[in-house]
Amino acid sequence: MIQPLMRALLVTPILTLLILSLPAGRLRSADLYREPYRPQFHFTPATNWMNDPNGMVWYEGEYHLFYQYNPFGDRWGHMSWGHSVSRDLLHWEALPLALPEEGGVMIFSGSAVVDWKNTTGFGKEGHPPLVAIYTGHYTERPLQNQQIAYSTDRGRTWTKYAGNPVLDIGEKDFRDPKVFWHEPTHRWVMVVSWPVHRQVRFYASPNLKEWTHLSDFGPAGSTTGIWECPDLFPLRVDGAGGGSRWVLTVNVGSGAPGGGSGCQYFVGDFDGTGFHLDPTYPTAPGAPGLWADRGRDFYAAVSWSDVPSRDGRRLWLGWMSNWEYANDVPTAPWRSAMSIPRELGLRRLPEGLRLTQRPVRELATLRGPRLRFGGGSLEAANRWLDRVGLHEGGFEMRVALPAASHGIQGLRCYAGEGEEVLIAIDRDQGRLSVDRSKSGHRSFNPRFSGVTTAPLADPGAAHQLHLLVDACSVEVFLDDGVQVLTTLVLPSPGARRIEAFGAPRLSSIEAWRLASTWR
Numbered sequence: 001m002i003q004p005l006m007r008a009l010l011v012t013p014i015l016t017l018l019i020l021s022l023p024a025g026r027l028r029s030a031d032l033y034r035e036p037y038r039p040q041f042h043f044t045p046a047t048n049w050m051n052d053p054n055g056m057v058w059y060e061g062e063y064h065l066f067y068q069y070n071p072f073g074d075r076w077g078h079m080s081w082g083h084s085v086s087r088d089l090l091h092w093e094a095l096p097l098a099l100p101e102e103g104g105v106m107i108f109s110g111s112a113v114v115d116w117k118n119t120t121g122f123g124k125e126g127h128p129p130l131v132a133i134y135t136g137h138y139t140e141r142p143l144q145n146q147q148i149a150y151s152t153d154r155g156r157t158w159t160k161y162a163g164n165p166v167l168d169i170g171e172k173d174f175r176d177p178k179v180f181w182h183e184p185t186h187r188w189v190m191v192v193s194w195p196v197h198r199q200v201r202f203y204a205s206p207n208l209k210e211w212t213h214l215s216d217f218g219p220a221g222s223t224t225g226i227w228e229c230p231d232l233f234p235l236r237v238d239g240a241g242g243g244s245r246w247v248l249t250v251n252v253g254s255g256a257p258g259g260g261s262g263c264q265y266f267v268g269d270f271d272g273t274g275f276h277l278d279p280t281y282p283t284a285p286g287a288p289g290l291w292a293d294r295g296r297d298f299y300a301a302v303s304w305s306d307v308p309s310r311d312g313r314r315l316w317l318g319w320m321s322n323w324e325y326a327n328d329v330p331t332a333p334w335r336s337a338m339s340i341p342r343e344l345g346l347r348r349l350p351e352g353l354r355l356t357q358r359p360v361r362e363l364a365t366l367r368g369p370r371l372r373f374g375g376g377s378l379e380a381a382n383r384w385l386d387r388v389g390l391h392e393g394g395f396e397m398r399v400a401l402p403a404a405s406h407g408i409q410g411l412r413c414y415a416g417e418g419e420e421v422l423i424a425i426d427r428d429q430g431r432l433s434v435d436r437s438k439s440g441h442r443s444f445n446p447r448f449s450g451v452t453t454a455p456l457a458d459p460g461a462a463h464q465l466h467l468l469v470d471a472c473s474v475e476v477f478l479d480d481g482v483q484v485l486t487t488l489v490l491p492s493p494g495a496r497r498i499e500a501f502g503a504p505r506l507s508s509i510e511a512w513r514l515a516s517t518w519r
């Protein structure tokens, strides 16, 4: 139910802007976070439309999260950068709009860096500036080019550079710059997408203002859809003596395994000029390509820049939606959430080097007491699940399934009258699946319903499912994050049962209720 105040907010942009400039405490007291599908531990804007995460950067103890935002409505439009900051990746403080659409130029996706050496000259009194590098999208002519803006007050206020654009090749589609400092060549490197060519382009700059073309990568992997929102970063290979590799992530507008938009990745080497695929990367014609997350709802993921080296993690999150239906998802007065922030890894498997993702360790700070089922029959597990009643709020669960040569085992969550989200390990078909074709609201878009799957490298083995369940999403991490399926669900109010099925015995279940980050 939308309260009358909320309805007024939806139709009154000026009021919306007023609310956005209120401190977070005031928002909470206005009960903005009690709508039925409002995520309790995932990031959402208080009101209106959001898509891609942008400008992810860590500076002076704060993780900045900017995002594609429409200040005037709950569908895509008037793209600007919204802004929030967090010290723990979970509790977010809403800040005023950082970069508004202006003069016929929308602010499309991009990145932000700390200009430690003040190469731009924007710094003041020994303090490095934060510099945002984004795409200017012209509404009156077919043009996208790269622009910059800077802040000298910890990201609180931003100034668009008077010399914009800083990179213009006269193209209609040329967007989503991700910039990082490349120490060996002592210069800035930009990876930016050339969507209709199914390519990313690399550029270098001494000062973020003048850019030189280095090379291009692609087409490769999945080329059905346009290429958007690339990222490029080194990751250590898990285990001793593994060295490190560069991972290039490229989001595709359509043709992802679950249908619609999704996030693919390449593993290789970046030599300061170009990206070269690892010899183990599957390049044969018809090779499936590699996907960061085979769920329907993980897009435009980008990683945080400048996470201190003493921390050493590569962290990212994605937009938890899909362009096939994003504008129709029936939530109000907000639309779209981000995935849980995840730590990235690279693991050597028999089939090659694979990206892994796990929820950030900070999530454990939201946990209530550990609830544990120490193993036993399916009936005993289900009695235990009934008793603990996890679906009263957000929760986290780890389920250990013993090895089995055949059959389908798993969990039903958000289950009720004719309704369920089915999470299954299918030994016969060798896959993990999440099926929302019987879950709550689906009719708002014919493409929403359906099943997503990820292959199991060893179907008969013991497997572990790690679930994060919030008010409108289920994230499933398989076997320490070798596969991830991120799925939006809109369960009916009565569908709150959770039960195990298929396995005669379960090795163990561990679960934690997760505290709401709004309280």
Ligand code: FRU
Pocket: 051, 052, 068, 079, 108, 109, 135, 175, 176, 228, 229, 300
């Ligand atoms: C990806 C995307 C980007 C673009 C932005 C516009 O979801 O299409 O390529 O910069 O959204 O909102």
